[in-house]
Amino acid sequence: MSSRVSDGPPLIDRVRLRSNQWRKLRSIVLNLATTDSLYGKKIREWELKVSRLNRIEDFIAQVPFTTKADIQADRAANPPFGTNLTRAIHQYTRFCQTSGTSTGEPMAWVDTPESWEAMLKCWQRVFEAAGLVKGRDRIFFAFSFGPFLGFWTAYEAAAKDFLVIPAGGLSSQARLEAMARYGATVLCCTPTYALRLGELIGESSGVERMSLRINKIIVAGEAGGSVPEVRKRLEQLWDARVFDHHGMTEVGPVSYEAEDMPSCLIVIEEAYLAEIVDPKTGVEVPDGECGELILTTLDRTACPLLRYRTGDWVKKKMHRGRLVLDGGILSRLDDMVVVRGVNVYPSAIEAVVREFPEVIEFMVEQRKVDAMDEIELLVEMDGNVAKPLLKRIETKLRDTFSLRIPVRLAEPDSLPRHEFKAKRWRIVAAA
The missing domain is CATH 3.40.50.12780 (ANL, N-terminal domain)
Structure with missing residues (x-):
């Protein structure tokens, strides 16, 4: 519009x-x-x-x-x-x-x-x-x-x-x-x-x-x-x-x-x-x-x-x-995370995700790997989605942030739905 x-x-x-x-x-x-x-x-x-x-x-x-x-x-x-x-x-x-x-x-x-x-x-x-x-x-x-x-x-x-x-x-x-x-x-x-x-x-x-x-x-x-x-x-x-x-x-x-x-x-x-x-x-x-x-x-x-x-x-x-x-x-200052020297804000991740209407919901998981912050994107899709779409999202993220951010398909209805402020970023303990 x-x-x-x-x-x-x-x-x-x-x-x-x-x-x-x-x-x-x-x-x-x-x-x-x-x-x-x-x-x-x-x-x-x-x-x-x-x-x-x-x-x-x-x-x-x-x-x-x-x-x-x-x-x-x-x-x-x-x-x-x-x-x-x-x-x-x-x-x-x-x-x-x-x-x-x-x-x-x-x-x-x-x-x-x-x-x-x-x-x-x-x-x-x-x-x-x-x-x-x-x-x-x-x-x-x-x-x-x-x-x-x-x-x-x-x-x-x-x-x-x-x-x-x-x-x-x-x-x-x-x-x-x-x-x-x-x-x-x-x-x-x-x-x-x-x-x-x-x-x-x-x-x-x-x-x-x-x-x-x-x-x-x-x-x-x-x-x-x-x-x-x-x-x-x-x-x-x-x-x-x-x-x-x-x-x-x-x-x-x-x-x-x-x-x-x-x-x-x-x-x-x-x-x-x-x-x-x-x-x-x-x-x-x-x-x-x-x-x-x-x-x-x-x-x-x-x-x-x-x-x-x-x-x-x-x-x-x-x-x-x-x-x-x-x-x-x-963004919120305390929401920023530095991934391999690059400042990443949640709103910037969402801007990329929303370019793909097949994505119903998403979640970013942040974890420490060798004392450094790494992130992975989980996406819940509408219907059957081929792997090439996940690769397209990964490519868009890489082009936007100059980072490789893995994208993983989540199970249907596995990610939370929100009516108020969405919490789409979670810290995952190191294995």
Whole structure:
């Protein structure tokens, strides 16, 4: 499905934007400095002269990064919510927690009504940028609705302007039937699950494409939403336009994709001070270079984060006064593996795999061989597949990475199916 490309979002006054960011940020730092919160203590430890902070550049130069380990240590010492709270606990009305995919230990987060509302406004930007029309579009949420923040903020923001259809607890078959029955026009889920649902359309489900009115898919939770091969496959399956989005439970909804800028994420800078830095030096990278995304919350002030290291690897692009993540979230820094001197990211592997529509599901196995990391790709295919196809995948991997990555055929239905964040990379103990 083709996408119209133009100049993208309207030009904005960046000087005015930075002035508004600084006004919010200065108020947050001044408030934190008078508290016994996590940051109140850190400000005193840093011997930070708050009164001498006169601009954003001063803040960046004098305030150290916050890491996930910092937050976890504060939670361990002050369970269960830690001390990075700016209100009395009885004023907090919302609870969510991280998925724990990177650490194995989910972290709980609480919000006041005001901070929650600030995040809903960010999600409304996502829907607006996707061109959704009030009174016309019906949004289908194919989520299980656990304690993950993204589910609830997206749903509640949508409910302000659109008919929303929750589908937690339904099977994939039942979800497709419900989409057709209730005339859903927009699907919200992870890229992985959108692929899974799309592959069921037709004979396997009894729900034909012509009975579905889905014309837009908003995806999040994985890097695949901005991977061209994944988008192409989704748009072929659904005959719908894909819109990517990204956020984190720790900070909230961060970016959106505009109709005229496919595979690019525009940071909501009114709500976040964003930096893209070299992870080794901590210095801002130039336009067109890759680095780690650093975020400071400006509107979610009930549980603030200052210069938070997200671990997201992105490519910086300044466009019409806005900060754009070119290609979306390219990878997680901690997901990268070095194989014989070559940096390999999961999203890059998926980009190759999705060029072969015969692949239903896949898994990468990583193991140590003679003290070096090696990887092997397992693929589950649709129907009877000849060995030449496996060789074609191996050849494509070798051409892409300049590495020999073995490809092995998995037994039918042996690889896990995912409705939320897919886990397609596993460590295998050495024999």
